[in-house]
Amino acid sequence: MFRSFLSWRYLLHRRTNLIGIVGVLLGVGALILILSIMTGFLEQTRASVRGTLADFFVRPAPLLAAPDPEGLGVPPEPDEVLRIVRSIDGVRAATPQYTWYGMLAPGGADTANATEILSRPLDSQQNAIELVGIDVASEFETTGFDDALRLTPTRGFRVADPDAPFARPPGYRPDGLEKPRIVLGDALYGRLRVQRGDELTFLTVVFDPESKTLVGSNKTFIVAGSFRTKDNEVDARRAYVEREVLADFLRNDARYTDVLVMLADYDQDAPRVRDELRAKLLDAKLIDGQPAEIISWEDMRAVLLGAIRNERVLMAIMLSLILVVACFSIFAILSMMVTEKRRDIGVLTALGATPRGVMQLFLMIAFWDALVGAVIGAILGTWMAIKIDPLEQWLSKTFGVQIFDRTIYYFDEIPSVVEPLWVAVIVLGAFACALVFAAIPAWRAARMDPLEALRYE
Amino acid sequence: MSPDAVLRLDRPAVLSARGVKKSFRVGDRELEVLHGVDFTLQPGEILALTGPSGAGKSTLLHILGLLDRPTSGTVTLDGESAWELSGEDRARLRNRKIGFVFQFYHLISELTALENVLLPAMVGESAGEFRANRERHENAARKMLDDFGLTERLAHRPAQLSGGERQRVALARALLYDPPIVIADEPTGNLDRATGERVLELLFREQAARRFSLLFVTHDERLAERCERRVVMVDGVVHPYAVA
Numbered sequence: 001m002f003r004s005f006l007s008w009r010y011l012l013h014r015r016t017n018l019i020g021i022v023g024v025l026l027g028v029g030a031l032i033l034i035l036s037i038m039t040g041f042l043e044q045t046r047a048s049v050r051g052t053l054a055d056f057f058v059r060p061a062p063l064l065a066a067p068d069p070e071g072l073g074v075p076p077e078p079d080e081v082l083r084i085v086r087s088i089d090g091v092r093a094a095t096p097q098y099t100w101y102g103m104l105a106p107g108g109a110d111t112a113n114a115t116e117i118l119s120r121p122l123d124s125q126q127n128a129i130e131l132v133g134i135d136v137a138s139e140f141e142t143t144g145f146d147d148a149l150r151l152t153p154t155r156g157f158r159v160a161d162p163d164a165p166f167a168r169p170p171g172y173r174p175d176g177l178e179k180p181r182i183v184l185g186d187a188l189y190g191r192l193r194v195q196r197g198d199e200l201t202f203l204t205v206v207f208d209p210e211s212k213t214l215v216g217s218n219k220t221f222i223v224a225g226s227f228r229t230k231d232n233e234v235d236a237r238r239a240y241v242e243r244e245v246l247a248d249f250l251r252n253d254a255r256y257t258d259v260l261v262m263l264a265d266y267d268q269d270a271p272r273v274r275d276e277l278r279a280k281l282l283d284a285k286l287i288d289g290q291p292a293e294i295i296s297w298e299d300m301r302a303v304l305l306g307a308i309r310n311e312r313v314l315m316a317i318m319l320s321l322i323l324v325v326a327c328f329s330i331f332a333i334l335s336m337m338v339t340e341k342r343r344d345i346g347v348l349t350a351l352g353a354t355p356r357g358v359m360q361l362f363l364m365i366a367f368w369d370a371l372v373g374a375v376i377g378a379i380l381g382t383w384m385a386i387k388i389d390p391l392e393q394w395l396s397k398t399f400g401v402q403i404f405d406r407t408i409y410y411f412d413e414i415p416s417v418v419e420p421l422w423v424a425v426i427v428l429g430a431f432a433c434a435l436v437f438a439a440i441p442a443w444r445a446a447r448m449d450p451l452e453a454l455r456y457e
Numbered sequence: 458m459s460p461d462a463v464l465r466l467d468r469p470a471v472l473s474a475r476g477v478k479k480s481f482r483v484g485d486r487e488l489e490v491l492h493g494v495d496f497t498l499q500p501g502e503i504l505a506l507t508g509p510s511g512a513g514k515s516t517l518l519h520i521l522g523l524l525d526r527p528t529s530g531t532v533t534l535d536g537e538s539a540w541e542l543s544g545e546d547r548a549r550l551r552n553r554k555i556g557f558v559f560q561f562y563h564l565i566s567e568l569t570a571l572e573n574v575l576l577p578a579m580v581g582e583s584a585g586e587f588r589a590n591r592e593r594h595e596n597a598a599r600k601m602l603d604d605f606g607l608t609e610r611l612a613h614r615p616a617q618l619s620g621g622e623r624q625r626v627a628l629a630r631a632l633l634y635d636p637p638i639v640i641a642d643e644p645t646g647n648l649d650r651a652t653g654e655r656v657l658e659l660l661f662r663e664q665a666a667r668r669f670s671l672l673f674v675t676h677d678e679r680l681a682e683r684c685e686r687r688v689v690m691v692d693g694v695v696h697p698y699a700v701a
Contacts, residue, residue: 001587002579009567347563350524351580351630352552354545451519454559 002348003357007364010341016333017369023326024373024430025380031319031426032381032418037388038312039422040415045308048230053297054095054143054260055270058085058277061288063254074286078256081286085261088276090269093141096256098133098243102204104192129188130238131202133246133256136165142262145240148227149183154406155190156226159183166242169224172197180245182221185235186228198223206250219249233304270296323430326373327437330366334441338362342448349450359446366438367431374430382418389413469536471637471670472498472521477530479516490516492693493530500637501668503661505681507698508690515642517690518674522640523551535637552581556631556669558660560643562623564615564630570622571611574598574629581634594633601629605659621652625659632663639664642674657683 011017058081062074078096085094104127140146149162159165166181168174182200184192194200201220208215221241229235247255261277263269277294281287287294298305338345345358353361384391392403392414404414474496480489490513498504498521508514519525520532523539532539535554539547556577564573578594579587587594602611605625615623624644631639641660645653657680664671673680681687687698 001582001584002576004584005579006565006567013567343563344565347559347565348576348580349548350522350551350557350559350563351577352548353580354548357548357580450524454524454563 002353003361003364006348007361008368010337011365011368014333014337016336017365020326020330020333020366020369020434021373021376023329024323024370024434025377027319027323027326028374028377028426028430029381029384030322031316032378032423033384033388034315034319035312035422035426036381036385036416036418037414038308038315039419040417042305042308042312043417044230044415046305049234049301049304050144050297053300055263055266055297056261056274056277057295057297057300058259058261058281058287059257059293059295060281060286061290061293063257076253076255078259080284081259081281084280084284084286085259085277088273088280090263090265090273091261092264093138093262095135095138095142095260096243097139097258097260098246098250098255099257100131100133100204100246100250102129102131102202103127104129104188104239105201105203106192106194106199127192128237131182131204131246132238132240133243134240135243142260144229145227148229149225151228151230153186153189153226153228156184156186156228157189157196159225159227160196165227165240166224169196169222172222179220179222180241181224183224183240184226185238186226187232187236188239189223189226191236194223196223196225204250207252209251217249320429323433326430327433330369330434331437331441334362334365334438335444337365338441338445338448341445342452343454345445345448346450346452346454350454355446358448359442362442362445363435363438366434366442369438370431370434373434374427377430378423378427382423385416385418388416469500470497470533471500471535472496472672473533474517474521474527475531475533477517477520477527477532479513479520479525480528489528490693491520491527494690494693494695496521496688496695498638498670498672500670503664503671503673503683503685505673505675505684505687505698506690506695507675507678507681507687510676512690513693514674514690517695518640518642518672521672522555522557523547549581552577553634554636554638556634556636556639558624558627558631558639558641558644560646562615562620562627562647564623564626566615569612569614570602570607570618570626571595571598573615573626574602574633576630577633598629598633601632602626605629619652620648621656624648624652624656628656628659628663632667632669635667636669638670638672640672640674643676644673645677645680646675 060074060081082094082096085091134145146162149159149165152158159167160170161167165183168178169181179199182202184194184200192200199220200223201218203216203218205214206217207213227235227240243256261273263273274294274296278287278289281294282289348358348361349355396402396404406412474494477491477494477496478489479491480487482488494513494517496517506514506517516525520527523532523534526540534550537550539550542550564570565576568576575594575598578590582590599611602608602625605628607622607625607629610618610622610626615626618626624647628644639660644660645656648656660671661683663669671684673684675681681698688695689698690696
């Protein structure tokens with residue numbers, strides 16, 4: 001009984017114990033806060049990345065191969081692939097896409113001044129984009145493109161009718177031949193300083209079957225508006241047009257490059273669907289069987305997601321050091337305490353305490369340190385993780401420093417996800433750490449000669 | 458020594474030592490401090506252990522108090538050979554059967570007077586047992602502190618008490634479990650004469666009421682004179698006291 005009672009008294013009467021408590025509190029609180037933000041960041045990024053991507057990408061290798069004079073060897077239209085994909089159990093939707101790379105230049109640019117633009121490294125770098133041709137109806141069913149069209153833009157301008165993104169923008173009066181429409185990523189829209197109804201020219205190189213060489217080509221589009229995915233890369237580098245328009249312009253044999261597949265339950269079905277896709281498409285000789293022909297959205301963004309995961313681990317390791325330092329302070333305080341309390345140790349032994357009881361007495365002090373520190377730290381850390389956005393805004397307002405730049409991350413608020421399991425692991429880790437560090441002075445107390453202690457005055 | 462004091466050899470000793478030797482290693486040689494001590498403490502007896510400094514009194518007291526293991530020999534407490542017991546059992550025996558009163562009081566500074574008195578029960582009982590017995594222990598502790606003139610001092614910490622008050626708290630602590638043996642090591646050594654006298658009066662009064670065996674280790678001739686029996690320790694051997 002004396003162990004818990006006396007250890008608590010020792011804790012309360014010795015203010016230096018506060019150092020240990022505050023250390024554990026800070027360590028636990030910071031770990032929970034930062035890990036929650038990193039987890040939120042990861043989940044938000046996953047959600048954003050996944051929003052514009054699909055669960056799987058089918059990229060038949062023959063389509064991507066160098067132009068073959070004898071033809072592709074696979075149908076140029078995606079219908080057959082789509083039919084097979086949609087027949088697989090667990091597939092919710094699928095859509096074809098045609099992705100091509102080039103540059104966007106202000107209206108009126110032609111092949112001649114492409115050279116001029118290319119010779120300016122900064123412009124060419126900034127204007128390099130990924131032009132994606134889509135089938136609107138099936139795209140809406142498959143990816144999060146329709147949501148991206150509706151999300152409030154930060155630098156762009158929403159399309160007039162999100163249900164028909166390539167419709168004529170208000171105020172656009174075709175002068176002669178009607179030009180097709182293009183929808184730009186939010187950041188791209190801002191960077192090009194365009195407005196709805198402006199002309200933009202897409203400059204690229206295509207294969208010329210007659211001369212059998214690559215030749216420069218361009219196509220002018222009318223800006224219909226912007227979309228916003230919250231994925232920085234996509235919003236800064238991608239533009240959408242209708243697939244038929246892009247395919248007609250490029251005049252390649254193939255009329256699609258990818259088929260995007262969305263599953264009903266990715267987490268559960270992904271491996272099975274991937275295997276079935278591979279098997280059935282191989283049977284139909286639509287793919288070669290290379291691993292890169294069917295990839296998941298996680299494979300596509302493996303580097304980004306892996307980097308965030310790594311950062312989370314690194315942050316956890318770095319912040320754990322706070323806990324270790326706190327536990328070192330517990331060790332130091334307890335070591336001093338054992339020396340100071342040697343007389344008490346002798347008295348307790350004379351009154352019938354065993355060495356084990358003495359050891360537990362000092363371990364209990366570390367236990368209280370960890371309990372008070374970890375509980376308050378967990379509550380504080382969790383509260384801050386939940387309230388991080390208003391807190392950040394308050395801090396920014398109070399100190400006049402912008403802590404979280406929303407334009408960099410493309411998140412409207414600081415993402416934060418508190419995982420109860422993490423909280424439990426951190427709290428238990430703090431306990432384990434404190435007790436391990438306290439074990440050495442506690443063991444020393446238990447081995448102390450009570451007679452030495454009693455002689456001491 | 459009171460005239461009617463007699464050795465009650467007909468009754469079994471509550472505490473005895475037979476052939477107790479104790480040696481310490483000093484550098485690379487063994488230094489024997491106790492050379493085969495025989496010692497007996499009878500139930501209800503008041504015994505003074507005197508002797509010059511360095512004679513081995515404290516060493517014997519620690520061995521008799523089960524705080525130090527003899528190099529050889531046996532110590533029997535209430536019929537049990539103390540050093541044959543497990544550490545746990547010996548600690549329990551010490552908790553229930555021996556009350557210590559130290560020269561320097563040795564109160565725990567973080568606890569109040571009342572809590573210091575309750576300490577043996579906190580040490581000796583599990584949390585459940587202590588909760589169940591708490592009221593009884595508290596009543597006993599309060600009554601003792603009342604009797605010892607400390608009614609107003611229950612919630613005071615040792616630093617707020619005078620030397621005499623501290624020693625009275627220490628005395629109450631020693632008596633909480635009503636042990637059959639109280640070992641008092643120079644109990645007045647740190648007190649002025651009048652204060653020491655009051656503490657001794659209390660100790661003798663409690664002994665008369667509770668009939669515990671009281672072993673004084675002291676240099677104080679006047680105190681030794683008041684004991685029923687007296688033994689002298691000289692060069693690590695205990696002798697019966699003989700008037701020169």
